[in-house]
Amino acid sequence: LTHPAAARWSLLLFILPALAIYLMFAVVPLLSSIVMSFFDTNKELGNVFVGIGNYVYLFTQPSVSARFWNALLNNTKYFAIHVIVEVPIGLLLAGLLTSGALRRSEGVYRTLLFIPATLSVVIVGFIWRLIVNPLWGLVGYPLLGSQGTALTTISLMSVWQYVGIPMVFLYSALLAVPNDLVEAARLDGASPWKIFWDIKFPLIVPQFGLIVILTFIWTFNGFDLVFALNGSAPGPNYSTDILGTYFYRTFFGSSGQVADLDLGAAVATVIFTIMLLVTAGYFWFVQRRLKSHQV
Amino acid sequence: MQMTSISSKSALPAKADIRPWTLERITVHLVLIGFVILALGPIAVVIINSLKTTPAIFGAPFALPFGDTFSLAGYGRVFTRGNFLLNYRNSIIVTVSSVGLTVIVSTLAAYALVEYKLRIVPLLAGLFLIGVMLPIRLGTIPIIKIMAALGHYRYAAGAYPCLHRDEHPARRDADDDLFPHRPGRA
Numbered sequence: 001l002t003h004p005a006a007a008r009w010s011l012l013l014f015i016l017p018a019l020a021i022y023l024m025f026a027v028v029p030l031l032s033s034i035v036m037s038f039f040d041t042n043k044e045l046g047n048v049f050v051g052i053g054n055y056v057y058l059f060t061q062p063s064v065s066a067r068f069w070n071a072l073l074n075n076t077k078y079f080a081i082h083v084i085v086e087v088p089i090g091l092l093l094a095g096l097l098t099s100g101a102l103r104r105s106e107g108v109y110r111t112l113l114f115i116p117a118t119l120s121v122v123i124v125g126f127i128w129r130l131i132v133n134p135l136w137g138l139v140g141y142p143l144l145g146s147q148g149t150a151l152t153t154i155s156l157m158s159v160w161q162y163v164g165i166p167m168v169f170l171y172s173a174l175l176a177v178p179n180d181l182v183e184a185a186r187l188d189g190a191s192p193w194k195i196f197w198d199i200k201f202p203l204i205v206p207q208f209g210l211i212v213i214l215t216f217i218w219t220f221n222g223f224d225l226v227f228a229l230n231g232s233a234p235g236p237n238y239s240t241d242i243l244g245t246y247f248y249r250t251f252f253g254s255s256g257q258v259a260d261l262d263l264g265a266a267v268a269t270v271i272f273t274i275m276l277l278v279t280a281g282y283f284w285f286v287q288r289r290l291k292s293h294q295v
Numbered sequence: 296m297q298m299t300s301i302s303s304k305s306a307l308p309a310k311a312d313i314r315p316w317t318l319e320r321i322t323v324h325l326v327l328i329g330f331v332i333l334a335l336g337p338i339a340v341v342i343i344n345s346l347k348t349t350p351a352i353f354g355a356p357f358a359l360p361f362g363d364t365f366s367l368a369g370y371g372r373v374f375t376r377g378n379f380l381l382n383y384r385n386s387i388i389v390t391v392s393s394v395g396l397t398v399i400v401s402t403l404a405a406y407a408l409v410e411y412k413l414r415i416v417p418l419l420a421g422l423f424l425i426g427v428m429l430p431i432r433l434g435t436i437p438i439i440k441i442m443a444a445l446g447h448y449r450y451a452a453g454a455y456p457c458l459h460r461d462e463h464p465a466r467r468d469a470d471d472d473l474f475p476h477r478p479g480r481a
Contacts, residue, residue: 007411014407015419018400026426029434029441036436093330101323112331115338127337130344136356160337192319221430244432251436261436268433275429 030272036265054266068267070238071246072274074151078242079219081155082162083212089159090166091208095196097167098174100182110171114164121161125228128157144229147239154240158225162218166211173207174200206290213282220275223248233257243271345369 040050059065093113097106116124132153134142143153177200185195201208223244226234232254234240249257251264314320343359344352351364358364373379408420431438 004413008413011407011411011413011416014410015404018404018423019419021400022423022426024441025438026429026431026434027422029431029437030429032437033434089330093327096323096327099323101320102327105324109327109331113327113334116334119338123341127341130356131337131340133356136353138357160334163334217427221432223432244430247432265436268436272429272433 033265033268034272036262037269040262050262054262055270058263058266058270064263067238067241067246068270071241071243074240075220075222075242077151078155078158078222079216081152082159082215082219085156086159086163087166087208087212087215089163090211091170093163093167094170094174095200097171098177098200099192099196110168113167116161117164119161121224122228124157124161125225128153128160129229145236147236150230150236150240154226154229157229158219158222161225166215169211169214170204170207173204177203206287209282209286209290213279216278216282217275220271243267247271 037054038049038051040048040053057064058068096102097110102109129144131137132139132143134140134145141149143149181199181203182195185199190198220243222242226240226242226245227248230240230245232245232249232252233256234242234245247264247267248254250260250267253259340357344356346360346367346369347364348366348368351358351360351366355364360366404423408416
């Protein structure tokens, strides 16, 4: 047994490199982002404490707040499409891969289906822009050019790219389901459908919940695909604007919009708070109630 | 407890599957083949088009390259006009150094978090976990200030720490939004 004082010293030594990098480039920037949102640095006087002034401006200035709510609504739709399409397809594929119907081809399918997730978003944007182009593409309708369809189209491009992630995640969860349980159910005459929903799925609910909340985190962090396709003022008429691009535009500015560092910090803090609340709420209300079984 | 390790032999059975082709197995294969086509089809379109002339791409983007439409000119231009080798070298430098640093530093930390049972350990683990959930983009403004203070603002080297702390592959591309005014960025 290690002496407590020695253990404390070793722990510190082992953890120090990671902690130093993490504090300097993640914790401190995030915290100072919050601090900055309470100041106004655009004045010639230097930093002026303005309290919640930036937040009041963000939520009361009509054009600024309208864009924010629009981005939040779009981001919610973006997340909803991922949960409705990407996660169930990932579950279906994982279920088929572990259904016992495959032998040697299991690894081949798994690898092939994961390939799009390894592509760069810029390439994904390029590929799909070519395919959905109304002039020479598969559909004669401007999917990316119409306000009604642009966001769904971009969401589905992202779903196409990342469907391999929930697949692999749930696949490894399903592999951990003990074979004796499945075998016992099969001997009792349960159909594959029943085995999946009554035996396997209840045992992977924790991982299923986790992939949903991870999808929430990833989609609310979303930025790159929209930016690669539509730039920092994502059209048509901001119909594909999500929180990531809204923040980028506020902070870095874009055509017709002056960069505003303090307002950017306020936007960052609001996004930060939304994500923290939803994630904490999920772990508090859902993940905490999951029971663990000894099988 | 079940543990997994890597072996020199494939874990999958090498024997041929001798079970009969039931309707159930055929259906599973058909559905999976359908999704494989959906996953790889768009990539195939790009590869096919890379072998065609520019007018042929816009004339019939989904046609195979035959006769006149076949051209390897694009591959030549990648190396003569695109500065491809420089970009490739930069990508390798960024990837290798950030993956290397991440693996070394986080393995040390993970070992300590598992090995030492002190009261502060769950707190530290929680602190690291929060970082996985929050996008570093929200800390962009202070990071640029830190970089400027370190004198790294004008060097690509300044991008490493940001890449390092978030190993999600998509972040690699988001790097450019952290340093939009970096010299050498098109």
